Amino acid sequence: MKKIQTYFKYLFASGLASATLSCSNTKYLKEGQMLYTGAEINIKNDSLSKQEEKDLKAALESNLTPKPNSTFLGLRPRLFFYNIAKEPKKEKGFNYWLKNKVGEKPVLLGDVDREFNKDIIQNYSENKGYFNAKATYDTVSKDKRAKVIYNVSPGARYLISDVRFLKDSTIINKEIQTLTDKTFLKKSNPFDLDVIKAERDRIDNGLKEKGFYYFSPDNIIVQADSTISKKHKVELIVKLKDNTPALATEQFSIDKVIVFPNYNIRDVKDGKYNVPMNADSLQKYAHEDIYVIDPEHKFKPKIFDRALYFKKGDLYNRTNHNLTLNRLISLGVFKFVKNQFVVSDSLQHKFDAYYLLTPRQIQSLRLEALGRTNSANYAGSELNLNWTHRNFFRGAEQFKASIYGAFDVQIGGPENANNIFRAGANAQLSIPRLVAPFRFNSSSAFVPRTNIILGYEFQNRTQNYTLNTFNASFGYVWKENARKEHDLKVIDITYVSPANVTPEYQAKADANIYLQRVVDKQLIFGPIYSYTYTNTMLQKPNTIYYKGTLDLAGNLTGLLMGANVDKGKQKNIFGIPFSQFAKIENDFRFYHKFTEKTSLATRAIAGVAYPYGNSDHIPFSRQFFSGGSNSVRAFRARTLGPGSFDPRTLTPGEFFDQSGDIKLELNAEYRANLYKFLNVAVFADAGNVWLVNEDPKRPGAKFSKEFLSEIAVGAGFGLRLDFSILILRLDLAMPLRVPYYEKNERWTFDRIKFGDPSWRKDNLILNIAIGYPF
Template sequence: MKHLLKPSLLILTCLVVAACSNTKYLKPGQILYTGAQVKINPDTTGKIDDEKNVKGTLESKTRPRPNKSILGLRPKLYIYNLAGEPKKPKGIRHWLRTKVGEPPVLLSEVKLSYNNAVLTSYLLSQGYLQSVVTGDTLVKGKTGKAIYTAQTGNRYKINAVNFPKDSGNLANVVNKFKQKTLIKKGDYYDLDVFKNERIRIDNDLKESGYFYFSPDYLILQVDSTIGNNLVNVNIRVKDIAPDAGLKPYTINHIRIYPRYSLRRDSALRKLTPEVYNDFEIYDDRNTFKPRLFDRLVFFQRGETYNRKDHNQSLNRMVNIGAFQAVKAEFIPLDSFKNNQLDLNIYLTPLKKNSLTFSVTGTSKSNNFVGSEVKVTQTTRNLFRGAEQLDLSVSGGFETQVSGQSRGLNSYSLSGQAKLTFPRFIVPFYKPKSTTAFIPKTVASLSYELLSRGSLYNLNSFKGEYGYVWKENQYKEHTFNPISITFVRPTVTRDSLKQDSLYAIPGMRSTLERQFIIGSSYNFAYTNQMEDNRRNNIYFNGNIQAGGNVWGLFVPKNEFGQKTILNVPLTQFIRFEADFRDYYKITRNLIWANRLNLGYGYAYGNSSSMPFVKQFFAGGTNDIRGFAARSLGPGTYRSPQTAIFADQSGDVKAMLNTELRFKLVSVLYGALFADAGNIWLRKEDKGGVDPVTGRVDEGRPGSGFKFKDALSEMAISTGAGLRVDATIFVIRLDVAFPIRKPYLPPGERWVFDQVDFGSKAWRKDNLIYNIGIGYPF
């Protein structure tokens, strides 16, 4: 520890000097503002409920905010002072002072009277109806702070809630739904709850046809004179509310302009419309089939207006992906004395054809770097029903730039055709969807060639037919009743190379032809779109099955195997679950966690899971201190890992934790730890290869045993930098292992071997990962 004492003292001394040096730049008479402190009822022994949080909220509402600090230091202010006054409005000094640094916040900028009013107003809104806040300043040397003393009094509670008592239609609607009120007897007085109650009532009225009603037409009168710190809340409609807001409206004409533009506005309105059901469609070019609007517009002529149909119609027209602009216009018939609305819907289609081109650079932790080029041709409204056809081709190239297998090149070529119908297409059945989200039927065909240099090629053909639908904004389902995959590997005819490949344990399953026909279902849940939540979650669950139901129709060959095109049908079932949690400690400090579990089971026609459906561990989005696909299975480590890492398994368990924090501007940092591994469901005990006659020693330690799983986990840790420009994220992580499962028991923790000063250790252990986007 002695060798650490001097550096630690030096660092501490530097930090103290940096903290003190900020005040020396102040001009005479200037006082550096260090923040606000709130004292609640300091002269009484009584405490209010949740005093700590109330105090924190009050302090956060004071203005101005002091200079940002970390552990009592103000690095941004220090950079501002250190940069000095730039001579030119450009250059590094100007950038440091204006972009990275921040000017000092002075005590003279604090407006006590303004803050007193803001804090008092907040306490009143929380039910402290007798509260008073007074502020003062405290100066010490060249720094000063503001101290606010809040005398709150008792917090008032709700005694009774009274709704309108008249017998009008509007009052009847309000009273019909009063059991849903947010204001409950016995709850504390809370102004935010009162505001939300007005919005709730407005929503109920909108659902009942009151199109022109507004929450501002409601008043909640509070009577605090009844004593015992109780209040009565009386809800009524303001006398100044206009007549138009006090009556329900019905839908009259529904006019749809499917090919609208301002340039053609007058010409379109002169057209003779095509009448379809309740719609009048103004489109002389027949751009869309009229029946499409049955699925997009929920209103019917003569029905009472309601907000649900309004929102669902707009959401469907926006989410269908056929229009670049959507507008719904409700116009009162003749005058506000009438209670009917004409609905005009203006739709501007997207261009029928578009071409997108993208170039992506990649660098992976298995020492492969490369790029991919992708071109996609999109054709919209293919059959005049808002269908979309996407044709894409892509090509990628990778080369290993370090490690023992330097010069091992890899490339991929792929093509895909995907046709999307904005509705369910089910044989002999026409399901109806009444949600705001468009259900989709997707059919796709794809081909991919993956060439691992001179070792082997994988040709993969895939066809899928399925459905995608959203239950609500949080839940999405994907069901593919049929998915067909055919994988045909090819190996160089050189027998020596074949022997060298087959010598790698588990490689034979990679190089087998595979025919997979089955089904899959995927469920996803997320609330990440709610930015105001402190805790956001994401869950994705997937189940795939191959050769079960569809396998009943496949005949057996003379050896009792079910085959298609002389290829044995693969039979398996596979489960995977991915759970993520994002906890906002502060606005710029997030603790992210992920749990990823997977299990595959081969049966019947198959003795092992197909290679393309197995699990892998290690890599840039996985366990970052280990090379991609190099971990496992279990405690096994292939002697060819440094040359060729392609280890796979039937069982996977992975846990990631990451602390993400903002450094400056769009630059973010991260500290992380990853743990996990893969296993075979049953240990590979080897045997004699039936083709080459080679004795396969198997993979000892590769089998999964629940009681041994924790002791066989790999663990790595590291740090990273991210450039988060919102529209894209570039990530650089450096990680190293601290637990290696392939070492003997008792020697797997390698903390004591960590030596950043050793070139040999860095070469063998540091893994650099460059990626696009966050790892999870």
């Protein structure tokens, strides 16, 4: 009974607040003004189906102007803020922000042009085949509020009785006739002006593939004849306009292909490109009919042979036109890519294809310095020196080299803390083709690449050990299209050599095999393949991102050598046991855009790594981790898990990073823009990591049927400062479910104490990061 009374109290309070807020918006209106609350469409037609009526009504409402003030749960909070804010004296300050950025100016009935909207309704209806559409309107007002009701009588919708493509003996008409089998105009379908426009574009695209470079959709006319005997039927006649330019009806082929790889925009004079048009003076590339103007020989001509899809004698087509431009851009060495076709023989209908390429800065040197802190009481800095050469062997090869140094020092916490110092160097050569014993022809707009990477890192954990890590890889990256990317490292080798292991750490490692594995020599080699699909670049309300990764280490070698650690047959290479495992990870993200300023982002991660053959565990560097600024943010980085293992059992100063062989994680984040660069978010994270095999030193770490009860949950809110060149993110989170508490006490709602300083210190985790978490 008490709960019911409480419910009614909240209900009454909500209703009172709603009524108060609603009334407060109209009291600011001047005499004679009325707040416009929107339009209502009434369809009067018995012949329409419910779905047709619903679609027509929604389309008509979306075309009406203006839109009423935005609402939330039946209220108009933005209008309320506009009304209560004082009139600002300047275009800045709090009042200006509250009134014009948070608030929203009232939309009045006087702002509505009802005759204009009536015309929109009738015109739109006619464009959709309701040729006899009529509309009227009424205005309904009460308590200084008004809405407009539009009554629409669309009449019967006209259907297509027949579609005729007029024939003649011209070349262009013959090509149009070959495109008719895929027409969008179908018998018995409703007349629709948007479909007719799409049909004109379809024919234009088809003709562009057949050499008609100068053709335009405006050269096509679709005539509608409604005078045929059948009632509410219309015949469509598709033909060329009588005034179509002669040039648009001719097929053009490629004569010469001329490339200017050192073109500069300053060479433009009087709106024309100041380039030599006499191809006889140009140097011809012997392998193909390509002329390259490169007196200083900065580029090997062969790169243009691979990128250009037009050759002498080819019939022009739009696909190869766009493909060539995209491939030139994806080489990464040209800042601007321009294309021009110049008629060279009007009688034979030939033109020369000119490619005007402006190079990017070939070499660049960049120094980066940054400071950072994290929730594990570490503060540090990092310095990076990066050198890039974008044309290393004159074939658009990109060479990147960097050296870096970093340190992380624990501020607070136990004495003799394990500070971390890192230094290293790496180099990458990216070749714009597949270097392979086989020939690979790609019709993608993106140039495939061969990547060769070498790297070394020195890491010193004071009071513990030093690690020397060497890495090398060779592989390929290629894209099927803008959405699908493949990354195959044919071989990826990592060698970890420990040094200077302190007696204190070794004593701990002797009692804990998990700590010993960190300082064991490690040799990991094998292929790694990842596949990425994304359509987040599209302007759609719903978009997705997926990345799947497969890591196979030592599999073939272990099979050939008969490795089996369980039977005492562990094999070595150069005296070092090599790792053998299979690892798969899936990262799926879904984004939903509510409005231009609000969206929902979600992510699901599932991964498993399984050791076998020559290994009974996954190398530490290839395991999964949880917690931190891009994971479950209510827990410090790499402290969550595995399973229900309780990290509080560790002695002060003991190795703190926790890892697992299995990972599950779910994230959800509601994002909204408040003001220009200021964005806010409310988020919830859930997840954990587990081990495949039992670890006596970490009870509860193994994956079992109880895994759902070991999921950690956290929530919080954040600020994002979007400065275009970077996004500074501050997320404040707290745990809602802690997996290492007693099983029936893991939810922590009853222990939240914002007023308790010690609780805030232990439970409020501040994450500072660059960019979005996902």
